[in-house]
Amino acid sequence: MGSVGLLYVGAVLFVNALMLLGRVEAKSAAVLNLFVGAMQVVLPTLLLAQAGTDVKSISAAAGVYLFGFTYLYVGIGTLANLDTTGVGWFSLFVSISAIVFAGVNFFDVKDYPFGVIWLSWSFLWFLFFLLLGLKRAELTVYTGWVTLANAWGSVTLPAFLLLTDNYTTSGTFAVILAVCAVVICAGLWPLTRPGRPGSAAPGPSTEPVTGA
Template identity: 35%
Template sequence: MLGLALFFIGAVLVVNGVGLSGRFEPRDSAPFNLLVGLLALFINAIGILRAGADPDFFAAAGGLLFAFTYLYLAVVQWWGLKGVGLGWYCLFVAISALAFAASAGDMRVIAMWLVWASLWFFFFVALGLGRPLRFLAGYTVLVGVVTCWIPGLMILMGKW
């Protein structure tokens, strides 16, 4: 299920990055953020139901960081909120992502968690602290393609 989640998280990151560049209104991507957030929530709920030990719950917690990010973002976009609360949530997620990187055994996964931590941190700076980052749109697209879309596709194709 990881491949499925990563594939669609990659897609939503690309869409959100394009939206950040000003190509369309933020509200236009709210439905997709909602769908991807619900998909990630569903996948990780299955993981929790199947969990047998703490590492299984830890893995689900990592997935829920993504689910709640996109669900929260959908609400912010839909209602035209400033996103300050989302920004502070992103700081929590960025710090938590460092723990997931530290616990990963695969160098590719460590690198992915570190890149995701940086992206969440930049969203904390932009939303939580209200400091615009001109590179954030392009960086979001790049992170989506390199750490989610391509790995997700590779996992789904059995090439990971």
């Protein structure tokens, strides 16, 4: 079930990235957030119902809830025209929690690539905190591009590797993911920094209504 959920998280991050970049209208993106958010709450609930006392299964479900609640929060908040500070500060909680889950993957589960992926998610959700919680609107374009990179690199790619039984927990794959993540996130900043020509978000809405 986890690989299926990852695939659709990739879809919602892709649409939200395009929303932040002004290519998708916010309320239109909110609908997909509701669909994926509901799925990311139902699936871990089913997992918990079957987990019993299996700590690893319970931990996995807890991690999925963080994102399911984010997408529901974003979808409902956008459609109801709510202020973004609530989802922004919740994103900070998710960002900190993701660091803990990264440690679990590195030192307990020994799934090194997903340790790196959790750190990538932590950084992305921290950007959502800055953008939505602290109203750092000048980070809209940078956050949009980092969201787009995560949609494909940290979510969709692992999902397809898992679905095709080609995923590996090797340290080598983890190093490759880490290097790519650092290079992309660092490289995007000078290209999207405030004041650079073309760094303003184009399109129908530049208000950072959602991004998770």
